[in-house]
Amino acid sequence: MTLETKLLGVTLKNPVLMASGTFGFGEEYAGYLDVSRLGGICSKGLTLHPREGNYGPRMWETPAGMLNSVGLQNPGVEHFIRHELPGMRGLGPAIIANLGGGTIEEYVEGARLLNSAGIDILELNISCPNVKEGGANFGLKPAIATQVVSAVRKVFSGPMLVKLSPGAENIVEMAKACRQAGADGLSLINTLLGMAIDVEQRKPVFRNIAAGLSGPAVRPVALRMVYDVVRAVDCPVVGLGGIATWRDAVEFLLAGAAAVQVGTAVFQNPEAPLEIIDGLQRYMERHGFEHISDIRLKK
Amino acid sequence: MPSEMVTVRSNQEVGEDVFEMRLPSSVPAKPGQFYMLRREGSALLLPRAISLCNQEEDTLTFLYKVVGEGTAELSNMKPGDKLRLTGPLGNGWPLEELSGKRVLLVGGGIGIAPLLLAAKALRQQGNPADCCLGFPHQPFYQEAFQPDCGALSIATESGVAGHKGLVTQLFDPADYEIVLCCGPTPMMKAVVALCKAAGTPVWVSLENRMACGVGACLVCTCSDHQGKNRRTCKDGPIFRGEEINFDA
Numbered sequence: 025m026t027l028e029t030k031l032l033g034v035t036l037k038n039p040v041l042m043a044s045g046t047f048g049f050g051e052e053y054a055g056y057l058d059v060s061r062l063g064g065i066c067s068k069g070l071t072l073h074p075r076e077g078n079y080g081p082r083m084w085e086t087p088a089g090m091l092n093s094v095g096l097q098n099p100g101v102e103h104f105i106r107h108e109l110p111g112m113r114g115l116g117p118a119i120i121a122n123l124g125g126g127t128i129e130e131y132v133e134g135a136r137l138l139n140s141a142g143i144d145i146l147e148l149n150i151s152c153p154n155v156k157e158g159g160a161n162f163g164l165k166p167a168i169a170t171q172v173v174s175a176v177r178k179v180f181s182g183p184m185l186v187k188l189s190p191g192a193e194n195i196v197e198m199a200k201a202c203r204q205a206g207a208d209g210l211s212l213i214n215t216l217l218g219m220a221i222d223v224e225q226r227k228p229v230f231r232n233i234a235a236g237l238s239g240p241a242v243r244p245v246a247l248r249m250v251y252d253v254v255r256a257v258d259c260p261v262v263g264l265g266g267i268a269t270w271r272d273a274v275e276f277l278l279a280g281a282a283a284v285q286v287g288t289a290v291f292q293n294p295e296a297p298l299e300i301i302d303g304l305q306r307y308m309e310r311h312g313f314e315h316i317s318d319i320r321l322k323k
Numbered sequence: 324m325p326s327e328m329v330t331v332r333s334n335q336e337v338g339e340d341v342f343e344m345r346l347p348s349s350v351p352a353k354p355g356q357f358y359m360l361r362r363e364g365s366a367l368l369l370p371r372a373i374s375l376c377n378q379e380e381d382t383l384t385f386l387y388k389v390v391g392e393g394t395a396e397l398s399n400m401k402p403g404d405k406l407r408l409t410g411p412l413g414n415g416w417p418l419e420e421l422s423g424k425r426v427l428l429v430g431g432g433i434g435i436a437p438l439l440l441a442a443k444a445l446r447q448q449g450n451p452a453d454c455c456l457g458f459p460h461q462p463f464y465q466e467a468f469q470p471d472c473g474a475l476s477i478a479t480e481s482g483v484a485g486h487k488g489l490v491t492q493l494f495d496p497a498d499y500e501i502v503l504c505c506g507p508t509p510m511m512k513a514v515v516a517l518c519k520a521a522g523t524p525v526w527v528s529l530e531n532r533m534a535c536g537v538g539a540c541l542v543c544t545c546s547d548h549q550g551k552n553r554r555t556c557k558d559g560p561i562f563r564g565e566e567i568n569f570d571a
Binding site: 045046047048052053055056057068076077079081082083084085086088089090092094097239240288290291292293294295 | 325326361366367368369370393407409532533534535536537538539540541542543544546550551552557571
């Protein structure tokens with residue numbers, strides 16, 4: 025029995041990855057859990073140029089979830105390659121660099137730099153506001169997403185995941201379009217858009233009004249989308265959205281995910297990812313599964 | 324273990340909506356650091372960031388005010404109940420900069436909590452700090468400060484105890500070489516302005532809503548005067564007062 029598995033040709037110790045934006049560049053958490061046991065780490069969302077992110081409140085807790093409005097604060101791709109990536113490499117898990125952008129040119133230039141940087145996998149975040157199109161998310165319409173993915177595909181030769189937004193007009197059509205445009209695999213879902221109002225101040229909590237909802241609240245939505253996408257495309261799918269326990273992870277694997285990402289759960293319990301790995305192992309032993317890919321729904 | 328399940332030793336109300344919780348821990352913390360606390364099986368998603376107030380042998384004491392659902396849940400915990408304790412986190416007071424100096428501690432309301440361990444550390448150095456504590460109404464916990472301070476002064480806005488008015492009316496920063504401050508943002512802003520005018524360095528302990536507590540998620544950032552983000556949890560919670568833009 026082994027938890028070891030392959031994702032887009034990359035060997036992972038296990039199928040549990042840390043989701044982008046929740047785990048920094050890995051070293052932040054190094055004192056709080058044995059980071060080397062993780063299957064992989066998705067970097068904080070990178071952009072070509074450094075970004076300070078959004079002003080004002082950035083987080084609000086909601087029932088079984090949280091809203092965040094960090095605004096892609098990050099040191100920029102070049103700084104990442106020079107300063108964060110070497111430390112991340114030393115941790116052991118596979119390195120997945122998450123890349124966003126405000127224009128197609130920014131995506132392409134960022135991907136070009138990452139192409140020779142020595143990352144294991146590129147995860148393309150297409151849920152970013154398109155600066156030239158009035159800030160509409162690149163990940164809503166297949167035609168726009170196709171432009172980003174195919175442009176990046178031309179300059180990035182390594183394994184590439186495209187991370188889908190649950191705000192897509194039709195998640196299955198979006199998945200097919202991204203696959204056709206050159207994605208080697210898909211990861212879903214990114215955060216759902218929500219908002220909160222401070223009733224004492226009588227104002228929206230966030231300056232941008234809308235913010236990204238994550239945590240167990242989004243899990244059934246994520247699971248349904250993963251289930252549908254797995255059945256519509258011929259590439260590996262990485263499932264994420266509110267996974268907090270081994271049972272949640274198994275649900276996504278049963279739905280057909282090749283691997284899972286854990287995000288918000290690490291805030292409530294830094295050891296949650298390791299507890300998920302251990303629980304997954306016990307589940308496989310109990311059911312006599314040899315490989316992660318044996319975890320499949322009953323016919 | 325920096326993140327572990329621990330058992331509540333005691334949890335009692337010591338002022339209006341102010342509680343004192345004692346927890347076991349074997350890891351030594353620095354004065355000014357904080358922990359993340361979350362009740363086992365809580366229906367709430369996130370732990371709450373609470374400053375360490377006191378540390379004696381294997382016991383940590385947290386002083387906290389009930390301001391929302393998270394702190395209300397903590398206040399309902401009984402001895403024997405379990406919670407996940409992650410920490411110590413953050414940088415702590417710059418004790419090495421305080422040695423031999425005339426130090427003033429300024430606390431407002433529940434912001435007095437992280438100052439107690441600084442007072443104890445300074446007394447142990449043979450250099451007890453003067454201490455000014457301000458409260459809206461009934462003071463709490465001032466008796467814990469008494470044995471560890473030089474001069475202790477109290478201000479209450481309602482006038483029920485000590486000076487009637489604001490804590491900022493109790494001291495002249497020119498009398499001190501360094502000031503440590505924690506309290507509501509308007510109070511810290513006023514103390515920093517007074518210290519700046521007097522040329523006295525001041526350090527403040529900031530608070531913000533946090534998720535990870537370790538510097539990874541970037542939801543608790545504050546802003547410096549250059550517009551650069553500082554992570555309250557990891558770069559702080561203690562900052563030089565002059566650096567922070569309280570109006571950002």
